[in-house]
Amino acid sequence: MDPQRGIRKPKQLDAAISIRTVFSVDLDRRPYDDERGPDGYLRYKWRGTDPNHPENVALRRAMQANLPLIWFQGIATGLYLPIAPIWFVDEEPVDLQFVVAFDEQQRDTWARTDDARVIDLRRAYADRIVRERLHQPVFREQVLTAYENRCALCRLRHRALLDAAHIRGDAQGGEPVVTNGIAMCKIHHAAFDNRFMAVRPDYGIEVRADVLIEEDGPTLKHALQGLHGRSIEVPRRRSLRPSSALLEERYEEFLSAS
Template sequence: MDIGVEKILRGQIIEHLKELASTSGTVTRDQLWDFDLDGTTHRLIDRSRGIRNPASMLATLSIMSAPDGPYADQDVDGSLFAYDYREGSINGDNAKLRRAYELELPIILLRKLAPSIYIPICPVYVVDDDQKKRQFLIALDADLLTIEQPSNPTPLERKYVSQITKRRLHQPEFRARVLLAYKSRCAVCRLDHGKLLEAAHIVPDSDQDGSPVVENGLSLCKIHHAAYDGALLGIDTDYRIHISPQLSKTNETPIIKYGFQQLSGAEIALPARPQDQPDTDRLQVRFERFKAAC
């Protein structure tokens, strides 16, 4: 395939994949296996390997990273993402990933969330090939292609790369895990339209205890997320909803009446698995802040 044609095709695949994942933040193995683009089926995942090297393409199309996998894929000091060579020689499956590096072609990073469920991070780029460490370095944004020494960024570059990694990798993973736990519905109003749902931190991620873990998260629609962050809505350790006096005394417009006032005292919807349910210590910390703001 001509490189110009391949770049266009990759761009189309990536945009369509991002749209497919926009509702829940995830895609299934079946969707990746039978990925339809304008009536043509593309395989975005390999049947048994963690790398997809289509015969018709010049370079790797996708790589998979699994927390329970056999490879030590990881963030490098909170910045770039390290992807280990596949087993065997430095060539084999690795050769086509090296071609993606040489040709600066965008690829897809598939982060395994659960069996047959993946978070697509794309486009990403291979920016370094360390044959001694047997690993590639993956940049999560095209802007990072300008870094001269990806394996040794300057302090300013490292700060910028870390910000991008948080936005492109950690935040999507947090949202996907939270929405999966809450079955893609708002914990407050039960709205189940994924594109209107966000993952809210109970304790903000700027705090020491604000880790991006499911028990520190709530699946909230955009309006209830804004209300929660603005201390207009609180949730106590019994999982009951409290509404700020600023809203409880407001004229009863439909959104205020049905979206807030009538929910006061109700219990939020909880994840089925106890380990995914909101951490009560964190809820207490956040609820005290809510009461102080009332």
């Protein structure tokens, strides 16, 4: 990719080949929301306001020729995750933007409509495909990168064994943002989700009382009981650390369940 440009059109091609969204930690902004239409399709803004800017022309050519594009998503400063293929299926000049499809079905079923029932159906499919193709992979990479590819609880550093755990779950409306995530190994993720232990807003780890007095082999002893009273390791950058409000909410749930 060309790190200097958001929209890339190599000289030897007629159309653009990639677009880019830079990484930012903006706690007040719900990610992606302002870029989605009522139909759930994502929108990508023009470069500036001139429809004939060469980069907008290059994007329009990709749309007209039905060519796939790569969307580089910012994971950290200078680090990107490529999401591909995506397609531009329409243009909304009044709002200075293109309409983005994430798979063939979204691409091939796009058509302008005012039919509320059709919009609802599209929205349901779009919610799922956008979550799978965009939100989940970007969330995982952003969280693992912020925690330097280590479990925040036990420091395990095998990426294949790591997850980005949500503090407030996806199903409860938790946002796919770094401050709603903690990097955890598979066992600690499952233990966290099943309330074997909790992380307090001051980052201290509390193991459930009945688990603490159990007797069993080394996994229980070291991987669970051994965490009690310790603290999680958080990212060095303050803006990437878990939200204390979300930790508080999750900790209250843990207390009332145990």
